[in-house]
Amino acid sequence: xxxxxxxxxxxxxxxxxxxxxxxxxxxxxxxxxxxxxxxxxxxxxxxxxxxxxxxxxxxxxxxxxxxxxxxxxxxxxxxxxxxxxxxxxxxxxxxxxxxxxxxxxxxxxxxxxxxxxxxxxxxxxxxxxxxxxxxxxxxxxxxxxxxxxxxxxxxxxxxxxxxxxxxxxxxxxxxxxxxxxxxxxxxxxxxxxxxxxxxxxxxxxxxxxxxxxxxxxxxxxxxxxxxxxxxxxxxxxxxxxxxxxxxxxxxxxxxxxxxxxxxxxxxxxxxxxxxxxxxxxxxxxxxxxxxxxxxxxxxxxxxxxxxxxxxxxxxxxxxxxxxxxxxxxxxxxxxxxxxxxxxxxxxxxxxxxxxxxxxxxxxxxxxxxxxxxxxxxxxxxxxxxxxxxxxxxxxxxxxxxxxxxxxxxxxxxxxxxxxxxxxxxxxxxxxxxxxxxxxxxxxxxxxxxxxxxxxxxxxxxxxxxxxxxxxxxxxxxxxxxxxxxxxxxxxxxxxxxxxxxxxxxxxxxxxxxxxxxxxxxxxxxxxxxxxxxxxxxxxxxxxxxxxxxxxxxxxxxxxxxxxxxxxxxxxxxxxxxxxxxxxxxxxxxxxxxxxxxxxxxxxxxxxxxxxxxxxxxxxxxxxxxxxxxxxxxxxxxxxxxxxxxxxxxxxxxxxxxxxxxxxxxxxxxxxxxxxxxxxxxxxxxxxxxxxxxxxxxxxxxxxxxxxxxxxxxxxxxxxxxxxxxxxxxxxxxxxxxxxxxxxxxxxxxxxxxxxxxxxxxxxxxxxxxxxxxxxxxxxxxxx
Numbered sequence: 027x028x029x030x031x032x033x034x035x036x037x038x039x040x041x042x043x044x045x046x047x048x049x050x051x052x053x054x055x056x057x058x059x060x061x062x063x064x065x066x067x068x069x070x071x072x073x074x075x076x077x078x079x080x081x082x083x084x085x086x087x088x089x090x091x092x093x094x095x096x097x098x099x100x101x102x103x104x105x106x107x108x109x110x111x112x113x114x115x116x117x118x119x120x121x122x123x124x125x126x127x128x129x130x131x132x133x134x135x136x137x138x139x140x141x142x143x144x145x146x147x148x149x150x151x152x153x154x155x156x157x158x159x160x161x162x163x164x165x166x167x168x169x170x171x172x173x174x175x176x177x178x179x180x181x182x183x184x185x186x187x188x189x190x191x192x193x194x195x196x197x198x199x200x201x202x203x204x205x206x207x208x209x210x211x212x213x214x215x216x217x218x219x220x221x222x223x224x225x226x227x228x229x230x231x232x233x234x235x236x237x238x239x240x241x242x243x244x245x246x247x248x249x250x251x252x253x254x255x256x257x258x259x260x261x262x263x264x265x266x267x268x269x270x271x272x273x274x275x276x277x278x279x280x281x282x283x284x285x286x287x288x289x290x291x292x293x294x295x296x297x298x299x300x301x302x303x304x305x306x307x308x309x310x311x312x313x314x315x316x317x318x319x320x321x322x323x324x325x326x327x328x329x330x331x332x333x334x335x336x337x338x339x340x341x342x343x344x345x346x347x348x349x350x351x352x353x354x355x356x357x358x359x360x361x362x363x364x365x366x367x368x369x370x371x372x373x374x375x376x377x378x379x380x381x382x383x384x385x386x387x388x389x390x391x392x393x394x395x396x397x398x399x400x401x402x403x404x405x406x407x408x409x410x411x412x413x414x415x416x417x418x419x420x421x422x423x424x425x426x427x428x429x430x431x432x433x434x435x436x437x438x439x440x441x442x443x444x445x446x447x448x449x450x451x452x453x454x455x456x457x458x459x460x461x462x463x464x465x466x467x468x469x470x471x472x473x474x475x476x477x478x479x480x481x482x483x484x485x486x487x488x489x490x491x492x493x494x495x496x497x498x499x500x501x502x503x504x505x506x507x508x509x510x511x512x513x514x515x516x517x518x519x520x521x522x523x524x525x526x527x528x529x530x531x532x533x534x535x536x537x538x539x540x541x542x543x544x545x546x547x548x549x550x551x552x553x554x555x556x557x558x559x560x561x562x563x564x565x566x567x568x569x570x571x572x573x574x575x576x577x578x579x580x581x582x583x584x585x586x587x588x589x590x591x592x593x594x595x596x597x598x599x600x601x602x603x604x605x606x607x608x609x610x611x612x613x614x615x616x617x618x619x620x621x622x623x624x625x626x627x628x629x630x631x632x633x634x635x636x637x638x639x640x641x642x643x644x645x646x647x648x649x650x651x652x653x654x655x656x657x658x659x660x661x662x663x664x665x666x667x668x669x670x671x672x673x674x675x676x677x678x679x680x681x682x683x684x685x686x687x688x689x690x691x692x693x694x695x696x697x698x699x700x701x702x703x704x705x706x707x708x709x710x711x712x713x714x715x716x717x718x719x720x721x722x723x724x725x726x727x728x729x730x731x732x733x734x735x736x737x738x739x740x741x742x743x744x745x746x747x748x749x750x751x752x753x754x755x756x757x758x759x760x761x762x763x764x765x766x767x768x769x770x771x772x773x774x775x776x777x778x779x780x781x782x783x784x785x786x787x788x789x790x791x792x793x794x795x796x797x798x799x800x801x802x803x804x805x806x807x808x809x
Contacts (some may be wrong), residue, residue, distance in 0.1 A: 034124035038248075041134075045245050047117035048137055048237075111145065118142045132184045133244035139177035140233050140240075146173050147230065167226060174229035175218035181236060182207070182215035199709040200401070206243075210668030211236065216707055258296045266300075266312050294555060317555075371421055371534055372567060374492060375399070376483065377408055378462025384408040385441075385461060387481070387492055388415055388422040388533060389429050393679060394665065396432045403433075410435070411461070415442030415449070416494025416533060417475040423447045443477020453479070471496040471516035473508030478516070482524060489528040491572065497521055498532040499566050500556060500575075501540035501600070510594030517575075518589060526573030537566040543603045547583035564666065642715065646722035656721045659686045660714055672714035677705050680712060689724035740799050747798070754792030755780075 035041045121138035124130040147170045186201045196204075202212045214232050217224050224232075297313050373395050374387040384402070389395040402408040410433075415423040423446040430436050430448070442449045453459070455470040467482040474495045481492045495503035496516055505513060538560045544553050552574075560566055584595035643653040657672070663683050664673035675683060681697060684690050691697035700720050704712035747755045747763055757776055764771045783793040783801045793801070 034127035034130045040120075042248060044117050044120055044134070045248060047113040048141060049241060049245060111148070114141055114145055118145070131244070132181075132188060133240050136177070136181035136184070137237065137240050137245070139180060140174075140237055143170070143173040143177045144230075144233055146170050147226070168223070171223045171226055171229060174226075174233060175223050178211070178229070178232060178236065179215050179218045181240075182211050186212075197708055197710045199711060208235070208239065208668045210670070211239075212709065213667065213669050213713070216709070220706065258293065259300065262293070262296055262300060262316075266316070294559070372532070374531060375402070375408075376461065376464070378464050378485075381462035382407065382409045383411050383462045385412045385414045386410065386429075388494065389413060390421045390423070390425045392425045392428045392432050393663075393676070395425070395429065397676070397678075399429075399433060410438065412439040412441050412451075414481065415440070415446040416480065416492065416496075417478040418443055418445035418447070419475065419495070422494060422533060423449075443475070443479055445475070445477045469520050471520060473505055473512040473516050474503035476507045478503075480516075480521060482528070489525055490531055490568075491521065491524060491528050492531045492533075493521065494533040497530060497575070498534065498540055499530065499537040499560075499570050500544045500553075501536060502597075504601075505597060510597065511590050513597070514590045514593040517593070521572065522576065524572050526571060526576070528572040529568055530570055530572060530575070531567050535565060535567065543600050544580065546603060547599065548577075548579045550577070550579050552577065553579075642718060646719055648722045648725060652722075652725055653718070655687060656718050657714075659683045659721075660717055662686060665711070667711070670713055674711040674713055675717065676711055677701055680704065680717070683717070684721070684724070687721060687724075689721065689727075740795065740802075743802070744795055744798055754794050755798060756792045757789055759792075 033041075035044075118138045118141055121130065121134055125135060150166050150170055182198075185205075185207065186198050189201050189205055190196065198212045198215075199209060201207075202209055211232070214224060214228070294317055297317050300313055371390065373389045373391070375384060375398065376387065377384040386395065386399065399408075399410060403410060413426055413429060415426070417423070423442060426440050426447040426449075430438055430440075439451055440446065440449050441451045441453060444452050453468040455468065457468045459466045459468070461483075464483050464485045467484075469480045469482055469491075471478045471480050471493075478494060478496050480494065480496055483490050483492070491497075496513075497503075502513060502517060537556075541553070541557045541560050545557055556570075556574075559569070563569075580596070581592050584592050584599070586592045586595050639648075639650045640653060643650060648656075660672060660675060660683065663675040663679035665676065667674045680701065681691065691700060703720065704716050744755070745751075747759050749759065749762065757773075757780060760771075760776045760779065761773075764776070777789045780789050780793055781787075783797045784791055785797075
């Protein structure tokens with residue numbers, strides 16, 4: 027039966043034209059904020075066409091000719107900009123017409139709305155610059171923020187609603203993970219809808235990233251535009267050929283277009299390959315310069331923390347981009363397991379797409395892992411067949427039994443070394459098993475622990491190895507239970523024998539720390555690229571290969587030639603490096619030259635200076651120490667999230683966090699109320715600031731309760747001295763207390779006690795309640 031699909035465009039060429047206008051025109055705002063454009067134009071003396079033939083004030087004829095050429099060039103640049111903006115306006119207008127016709131895809135509409143917001147932002151700045159009136163910005167900035175926020179909210183809400191299961195409602199956060207939408211988009215949508223509008227800087231950055239994400243999710247899959255379907259290497263070659271033929275602004279626009287179409291890792295990987303294949307020093311220098319510009323531009327942006335879940339439905343990279351290369355090339359292949367957990371400690375869910383059979387590797391923290399597994403199992407997306415451990419340490423195998431209990435699967439197989447918690451099956455070295463169509467080879471790597479096992483997985487889409495604490499990116503595990511000889515066998519002979527294109531998935535995110543040591547012993551281009559990637563990305567697992575780890579320059583730094591000696595020396599150097607860093611970072615009681623510190627006198631020596639309070643602590647009237655306690659409790663349960671510096675905590679862990687702080691909810695009703703404040707949209711997580719606000723409220727409540735209890739205790743003690751009567755404590759009261767206690771106290775001593783307590787106001791006046799409180803505090807009876 028023929029199926030007709032009604033589209034708002036006349037033919038496919040019209041849709042491709044709009045895509046070309048949105049993306050191929052390489053507008054500046056997609057890669058760098060347009061304010062930079064206007065600043066650069068001013069710096070170079072940018073003029074309108076009317077100024078082009080204006081009179082120059084230069085007396086030197088040659089200088090005057092240079093000035094005229096410069097003005098003509100800038101006039102050409104300005105015409106190009108106007109043409110680009112015109113194309114964008116035309117694309118927005120065309121999509122607006124399609125919306126009136128109906129059946130316009132949500133991604134097309136979202137692209138137009140975001141583009142319209144950016145164009146409004148540009149026009150605001152142009153008008154402000156042209157008029158020189160500050161109140162133009164003041165009166166219009168809010169409208170631009172509102173345009174951005176509305177566009178972003180409609181983009182995220184419409185996209186996720188389209189993936190919602192009407193039978194079983196899911197949170198927006200869960201849906202975002204399913205389709206690969208960055209969690210920061212969901213958070214920004216919530217802020218735009220329910221809170222104060224985000225800042226322009228945040229919205230500008232988010233709009234750029236959203237347009238880039240929409241390109242990868244929707245637009246790039248439309249066939250038909252040769253320019254837009256070219257490979258990353260082809261585009262780089264075109265850029266390198268044209269670089270220098272235009273003014274610097276044009277070169278920057280071309281570079282920004284590259285950054286919008288491909289992620290930084292892919293661009294650097296392709297440039298690395300081109301550096302080794304292009305002839306001539308000039309081509310090499312151009313590649314180096316472009317690599318530097320890309321890294322510097324990325325550093326200027328507000329970095330998004332990585333997604334705790336890689337995009338499950340993200341489009342695969344072009345095969346040309348995905349080829350592995352030596353020199354810390356970022357892997358872009360199809361083989362993508364799902365890491366679960368905080369950035370520093372990974373669990374991995376491995377799924378065979380065909381059979382749905384799955385295993386979970388190192389589920390050390392069940393509160394993180396259980397929700398993911400339960401959702402996947404209940405939806406029928408996986409058939410969990412086993413728990414797999416890389417070694418017995420608690421941060422890898424310590425959650426096995428709890429996970430079985432939480433899932434209600436007491437008979438689930440636990441595969442690992444003989445010392446792993448609850449292990450039921452220990453594979454043999456080089457034993458081969460199957461997970462659906464995935465071939466699994468068990469590789470013994472004793473050293474970090476004697477039961478360490480790495481798992482080499484391969485199928486038609488690629489190869490990967492899960493290394494636990496044996497191999498990290500640019501490093502290896504400590505020799506807790508082994509020797510340099512054993513680690514040499516594990517790394518160089520066993521893991522080193524795997525194909526170079528094998529992707530490495532370690533048990534921890536230690537790359538940024540490891541590379542600090544690596545750079546200290548070698549500064550090759552490959553290592554510098556790794557450092558640049560680690561500085562700009564919190565997650566590096568699954569981005570590098572076995573081939574990347576084979577760097578002979580590092581081995582040369584040891585001064586040794588025997589492989590075992592090299593391994594031992596490297597481990598010793600790394601250990602000493604870590605110790606020296608700790609000494610540098612730790613507060614020292616003795617200065618570097620071992621001289622004792624100068625003795626402080628007076629008030630300076632009496633009490634340490636209280637740490638300064640943050641703005642947030644001042645707003646909620648808590649001390650810096652209390653804020654530190656709150657932050658520490660939050661970090662115990664925190665998970666990374668895009669756009670959240672402190673991460674987020676699952677709502678299910680909120681109760682435990684309050685208990686850890688010693689301020690548990692007083693009742694289920696209070697807990698429910700707090701949860702509704704923290705998570706009004708039922709997204710399943712809470713951010714740091716509202717968490718701190720609730721904790722501060724509980725601290726103040728506790729202080730009020732504590733003050734009331736102290737007041738009650740004080741009054742009761744006071745009545746014991748006054749024999750239940752009101753008024754001050756007199757000399758007669760003290761005589762009575764001494765007699766009851768059978769203490770023979772001289773009358774003069776009792777008088778001195780009264781005078782000391784009331785500050786010498788006289789024995790007849792006695793001691794008032796507040797003065798009595800001070801005496802008891804000074805005596806250490808209470809604080």
